[in-house]
Structures are given as C-alpha cells and as structure tokens.
Amino acid sequence: MDYSLIENAPLAPIGSMKVGGNAKYLVLPKNENGLVSAIRRFKESNERFIVVGKCSNLIFQDSGFDGAVISTAEMKGTKAREGRLVSLCGEPLSALARTACENGIGGFEFCYGIPGTVGGAVYMNAGAYGGEISKVFVSGRFLNENLDVITLSCEEAEFGYRKSRLMRENLLLLSAELCGYERDPADIRAEMEDLVAKRKSKQPLEYPSCGSAFKRPKDNFAGALIEQCGLKGYSIGGAQVSEKHAGFIINKGNATASEVIALLKEVSEIVFEKTGIRLEPEIRVID
Ligand SMILES: Cc1cc2nc3c(=O)[nH]c(=O)nc-3n(C[C@H](O)[C@H](O)[C@H](O)COP(=O)(O)OP(=O)(O)OC[C@H]3O[C@@H](n4cnc5c(N)ncnc54)[C@H](O)[C@@H]3O)c2cc1C
CATH class of the missing domain: 3.30.43.10 (Uridine Diphospho-n-acetylenolpyruvylglucosamine Reductase, domain 2)
Incomplete structure (x- = not known):
C-alpha cells in the first residue's frame, strides 16, 4: 500500500x-x-x-x-533541473531553501524558517520578508475534484495576498516547478541565517503557534494594532497573545483549540471596537 x-x-x-x-x-x-x-x-x-x-x-x-x-508530510523531495527546482507537495520549505542555496538559486531565502510545506505555501501564497511563493512559482501539477491531474501556470493559479485559486476550487498541489535567479551560495546562506536570526529575536519560537494569527490589514500591521489596543499578553486559558510579538497567538502549554479560537475572536472584536479595523484570521480553523 x-x-x-x-x-x-x-x-x-x-x-x-x-x-x-x-x-x-x-x-x-x-x-x-x-x-x-x-x-x-x-x-x-x-x-x-x-x-x-x-x-x-x-x-x-x-x-x-x-x-x-x-x-503530505512524507511526500518530500526537491530536484534541481537547469536552474529550476521541482518540489513535491510535502517538501518542507526550509529544505527547499537549502536545496536552492546548494544550487546557487536565489529567491527562496524567505522560505527558510517557515515551518510548512510547499503545498501549504502554494495554497495560501505564503510569504515573508518581501518574498512570496508566487514570485518563484512557474507552474504546478494539481489534482482537481474529479481526481484529474491538471497543470496551472503562475497566472492561472491566481495568487493574491495569502490567497490562491486553490482555495476556491479545492485544488490540491502535487508538485511545483519553481524558478529563482543565479546567486552566490555564500550570499544566499548569509541571508538565510540573517532571516532566521530575525525570526528568533522577534517571534516567540519557544512556544507552539501557527505564526501570524491574523492577515495584514491594508496599510497597517495586525501586531501593531493588537499592541496598540493593550492586548499584548492577553490570554484565555492557555492561549495567549504573545508578549514578544502581538501578532502571534501562542500555546502557553495547556491551551485547548476552543481557547485559541475564542482568543482569535475576542482579539478581532476588541481591535474592531477600538480602531474600526477588522482583523481577518490567517489561521484556518477546521470544523
Ligand atoms: C513559527 C511560525 C512561523 C511562520 N511564519 C510564516 C511566514 O513567515 N509566512 C507565512 O506565509 N506563513 C508563516 N507561517 C504559517 C505556515 O507555516 C505557512 O502558512 C505554511 O505555508 C503552511 O504550510 P503547511 O504545510 O503547514 O500547511 P497546513 O497548515 O497543513 O495547511 C494549510 C492549508 O493549506 C492546505 N494545503 C496543505 N497542503 C496542500 C496541498 N498539497 N495542496 C493544496 N492545499 C494544501 C490545507 O488544506 C490548509 O487549508 C508560520 C508558522 C509558524 C508556526
């Protein structure tokens, strides 16, 4: 089997x-x-x-x-082919970044330190520090709802800020062809290390989380708004708005899913009452 x-x-x-x-x-x-x-x-x-x-x-x-x-966690692997990379959907983003580095392909540095897979990243057009999966995506093989394998180009995948056509049509990424630019591996490595150091200093990586809890609102930052509303450290049960980075909701050790969900809702409500800006969760809650 x-x-x-x-x-x-x-x-x-x-x-x-x-x-x-x-x-x-x-x-x-x-x-x-x-x-x-x-x-x-x-x-x-x-x-x-x-x-x-x-x-x-x-x-x-x-x-x-x-x-x-x-x-898809066991469906791993990335192959370099003529300056392009082909990754299986379960490939960890950090492993993809390392392979790009070994092959002198720049553009994937932002992936280093994001704990998800290529499939999850394509689904929501993951990005960080100015990079975004849509910027390196050439085409993908997808499974549609009829279980047919279809190929979509970057344009056809209709990427937007933390969204893609996959969400609308329940498309599943099987593998992605990705492309960067020629860069000295030493420079790539230095940038990757720099980004990870930034993450360590700014993000509460010592606690379980799902990264940024909310999408970035237009012309603003979720973390800054949450902090401005005095919600840093605010908690419900074991779920807490991180004191290190207010954009993160962390599990202090014994949180339940209900507590995390209640905190997501409450933070969004309070921020809306105080600022008029509606924060949209980035974390997907599966019912
Ligand atoms: C500490 C930390 C830091 C983070 N930093 C960032 C960051 O800087 N930038 C960022 O964008 N995100 C960040 N994240 C969030 C997360 O790592 C990314 O969104 C990642 O791309 C999700 O990948 P995943 O494999 O875990 O997806 P999952 O959480 O397993 O799934 C997310 C969604 O993708 C769908 N999906 C998964 N695989 C496929 C597939 N093969 N085909 C179609 N749909 C699929 C799922 O159905 C689900 O709807 C961070 C998370 C943590 C915990």
Whole structure:
C-alpha cells in the first residue's frame, strides 16, 4: 500500500499549535499514487477528508475530525533541473531553501524558517520578508475534484495576498516547478541565517503557534494594532497573545483549540471596537 493509516489518531502532536482532538483516520501517503488512492477510497466511501501539510497554519477543534486527515508530510523531495527546482507537495520549505542555496538559486531565502510545506505555501501564497511563493512559482501539477491531474501556470493559479485559486476550487498541489535567479551560495546562506536570526529575536519560537494569527490589514500591521489596543499578553486559558510579538497567538502549554479560537475572536472584536479595523484570521480553523 502506498499510504499508511492510523485510526483514532491524536492531531495535537502533528500540528504546530499542539491543540485539537483526534482524527478518525490519519493517513500518510508515501507518494502521489498513495495520495490519489487514499482520496479515491474516502470519496468512494463518502468519508469526509482533508489534505494538509504540516498543520502549521491550521487547527482542528477539540472534538477532532470525523473523517480522514491526509498529511503530505512524507511526500518530500526537491530536484534541481537547469536552474529550476521541482518540489513535491510535502517538501518542507526550509529544505527547499537549502536545496536552492546548494544550487546557487536565489529567491527562496524567505522560505527558510517557515515551518510548512510547499503545498501549504502554494495554497495560501505564503510569504515573508518581501518574498512570496508566487514570485518563484512557474507552474504546478494539481489534482482537481474529479481526481484529474491538471497543470496551472503562475497566472492561472491566481495568487493574491495569502490567497490562491486553490482555495476556491479545492485544488490540491502535487508538485511545483519553481524558478529563482543565479546567486552566490555564500550570499544566499548569509541571508538565510540573517532571516532566521530575525525570526528568533522577534517571534516567540519557544512556544507552539501557527505564526501570524491574523492577515495584514491594508496599510497597517495586525501586531501593531493588537499592541496598540493593550492586548499584548492577553490570554484565555492557555492561549495567549504573545508578549514578544502581538501578532502571534501562542500555546502557553495547556491551551485547548476552543481557547485559541475564542482568543482569535475576542482579539478581532476588541481591535474592531477600538480602531474600526477588522482583523481577518490567517489561521484556518477546521470544523
Ligand atoms: C513559527 C511560525 C512561523 C511562520 N511564519 C510564516 C511566514 O513567515 N509566512 C507565512 O506565509 N506563513 C508563516 N507561517 C504559517 C505556515 O507555516 C505557512 O502558512 C505554511 O505555508 C503552511 O504550510 P503547511 O504545510 O503547514 O500547511 P497546513 O497548515 O497543513 O495547511 C494549510 C492549508 O493549506 C492546505 N494545503 C496543505 N497542503 C496542500 C496541498 N498539497 N495542496 C493544496 N492545499 C494544501 C490545507 O488544506 C490548509 O487549508 C508560520 C508558522 C509558524 C508556526
């Protein structure tokens, strides 16, 4: 079999927020065939399913997921080909950045230190420090809802700020062809190390989180607005607005998914009351 399946699997250990109940099934495809056959199986049995990467931008409810959570975490690998890179959907973004560096391909430095996969990054057009997946994306092979494999160019993937066509049409990334520019590996390495040092000094990496809890509002910063509203350190149960970076909601050790969700809502409400700006969560909550 090209996938492994665990019944009644706890979801908290696999996600970066470390919250959530159990999944009826946790499925780990080993390759593309495994992913397609797992999806076909659950479609045929009318079982609910979701495809995830490393769950670094989503949380499951405390009641868990009454269906199959299919994680691409074992579908890893990046190949360099004539100055371009082809990554499988489960490739960790930091591994992609390292391969780009080894091959003297610049443009992927921003990926270093983002704990998700290429699939998750393409889904929401992940970005940081001026870089964005849409800037290096050439084309991707996707699985549509009829389980046909289709190819989309960067333009056809319709990337926007933290969004893409994948969200609208439930497209699943299988692999992506990516392209950067020629750069000295020593310079790439230096920039990657610099970005990671910035993350360590500014972000609460010592606690579980999903990164930025809210999308950046137009002409503003979520963290600055939250801080301005006096919410730094504000907590509900074990979920807290980080004291180090107000844009992060962290798990202080024993948070539940309900506490994280309640805090997301409350912070958004208070910021709206005080500033008139509505913060939109970046973290996806799976019901
Ligand atoms: C400490 C920390 C720092 C972070 N910093 C950043 C940052 O700087 N910039 C940034 O953008 N994000 C950041 N994030 C958030 C997160 O790491 C990224 O959004 C990442 O791209 C999510 O990847 P994932 O594999 O974990 O996706 P998941 O959380 O598993 O899934 C996210 C969404 O993508 C979908 N998805 C996953 N795989 C596929 C696929 N193959 N095809 C289609 N859809 C798929 C899922 O269904 C889900 O809707 C950070 C998170 C943490 C914890």
